[in-house]
Amino acid sequence: MSAKELVKKAEKGDFTYKTLPMAAMIPCPPTSPEYKTGTWRVTGPVIDQNKCIKCLLCWVYCPDMAIIREEDDSVKVDYDYCKGCGICSTVCPVKAISMEEV
Amino acid sequence: MAQVQRLAILGDEAVALAVKQSNVDVIAAYPITPQTIIVEKLSEYVANGELDAAFIQAESEHSALSVCVGAGLAGARVYTSTCSQGLALMHEIVYAASSMRVPMVMTIVNRSLNAPLNIHCEHGDVMAERDSGWVHLFATSVQEAYDLTFIAFKLSEHPDVLLPVSVNMDAFILSHSIEPLTPISDEDAAKFLPPKKYEYEIDFDNPMTYGTMALPDTYMEFKMQLKEAVENAEKVFADVVEEYAKISGRKYWYFNSYMADDADALVIVLGSTYGTLKTAAKKLREEGLKVGVLGLTMFRPFPEKQLVEVLRNVKAVIVMDRAYSYGGLGGPLYSDVVATLYRNGIRIPAKNVVYGLGGRDFKLDEAEAVLRMAAQGAREGGFDTHVQWWGVKA
Numbered sequence: 001m002s003a004k005e006l007v008k009k010a011e012k013g014d015f016t017y018k019t020l021p022m023a024a025m026i027p028c029p030p031t032s033p034e035y036k037t038g039t040w041r042v043t044g045p046v047i048d049q050n051k052c053i054k055c056l057l058c059w060v061y062c063p064d065m066a067i068i069r070e071e072d073d074s075v076k077v078d079y080d081y082c083k084g085c086g087i088c089s090t091v092c093p094v095k096a097i098s099m100e101e102v
Numbered sequence: 103m104a105q106v107q108r109l110a111i112l113g114d115e116a117v118a119l120a121v122k123q124s125n126v127d128v129i130a131a132y133p134i135t136p137q138t139i140i141v142e143k144l145s146e147y148v149a150n151g152e153l154d155a156a157f158i159q160a161e162s163e164h165s166a167l168s169v170c171v172g173a174g175l176a177g178a179r180v181y182t183s184t185c186s187q188g189l190a191l192m193h194e195i196v197y198a199a200s201s202m203r204v205p206m207v208m209t210i211v212n213r214s215l216n217a218p219l220n221i222h223c224e225h226g227d228v229m230a231e232r233d234s235g236w237v238h239l240f241a242t243s244v245q246e247a248y249d250l251t252f253i254a255f256k257l258s259e260h261p262d263v264l265l266p267v268s269v270n271m272d273a274f275i276l277s278h279s280i281e282p283l284t285p286i287s288d289e290d291a292a293k294f295l296p297p298k299k300y301e302y303e304i305d306f307d308n309p310m311t312y313g314t315m316a317l318p319d320t321y322m323e324f325k326m327q328l329k330e331a332v333e334n335a336e337k338v339f340a341d342v343v344e345e346y347a348k349i350s351g352r353k354y355w356y357f358n359s360y361m362a363d364d365a366d367a368l369v370i371v372l373g374s375t376y377g378t379l380k381t382a383a384k385k386l387r388e389e390g391l392k393v394g395v396l397g398l399t400m401f402r403p404f405p406e407k408q409l410v411e412v413l414r415n416v417k418a419v420i421v422m423d424r425a426y427s428y429g430g431l432g433g434p435l436y437s438d439v440v441a442t443l444y445r446n447g448i449r450i451p452a453k454n455v456v457y458g459l460g461g462r463d464f465k466l467d468e469a470e471a472v473l474r475m476a477a478q479g480a481r482e483g484g485f486d487t488h489v490q491w492w493g494v495k496a
Contacts, residue, residue, distance in 0.1 A: 010320060017323035017330075022264075023203040024324050025302055026311035 007034035041084035051096035058088035104287035118143035120251035130169035177303030200235030222461020356405035365394030367476035
């Protein structure tokens, strides 16, 4: 079974204690990228590219590596994994990041 | 079954001999009080080349058991031993070892927990680990502590079990006493315990994730797997002891039983006190008192089915605990026996005698008195009280 299939089954509740791997020993690592933790989010960061000065503070501070740094040092949000903690918005020196329902 | 020389041997050294003959790969231990001569003897075996194993001196018992978990997952046959405070310090990893399904054997030389400071015999140490998902076996003699070590390895590594197993032996009474021992030959030991096969061992070409996080949506399922594995050990045990009987001539069972079959009054106990009660029961039988004694070999999984067969035919039972559940309804063994009686519809009087805490001696005349009390309970159809702390100056 691939990591993708295993996580899908787990998320859907499509398992019994007999079909889960013994003692949570995962035979197909890594499974963590398959867990889209972005679903935990209530509000998420929205970046105003006109205000952004490319200082990369948000990229440094993000605890989940959910700020993606582009070639030209502009930034965007990986909403698959952003849990909406708001640290990026707080540390932004030019208030270019607002927290909204995204 | 090869011929072997009968020995007079210290309990600790008998266990070390069994571990050596079990051909272990890794021994991890922390060598300070409350540790015993078991690992000291094993370190000698390794140092003088009699045993080809890694002896890892950890910086604490917590680390010693952690080493065992890692080595066990790597496919090694692992062993450790500890007592009282040492086991308490292992506590966190005790649960990890069973829940991560790592086969291993640990001898627990049962000693009291602080405070007050006391290193003598008591079962309070293992009872704190009762619910950890380990298989817990109890020896009533040095010979049993030796034999159960082989049985424990076999049980531990069985594909339907894959669990750590503890072999419990009474501190000093067994661990530091010289008793006669009929060992098995090295050849028979090797036949009984071929090199460990562990399907889940660490393989760098096919990596797996061990010790993963499981959140509320799957955690209970993994615990259900553990429940089933521990329960499987009950069935597998019967096969293992059968196979061990073939090489040793000694047949083990879920419990030792002395004149229990036609007894009116029964006393149930764990550990070496079984021998004392047996001697006392023999005397009382000569007087015509129909008393019997059971000494449980297997405590977890609890051998309910097998016990019921005996309990159905007696009129009263006394359960002796060398540990206590403070504020509870009695000692841990008593609670299990009472639950067994209730859910099997057996309505007989049951009393708990709590004895020997912190190594207080329980002598032959006291064993006789407990058996007489059991007989009286059977005669009168009841006991004066549920729980009695034996011999406490009040």
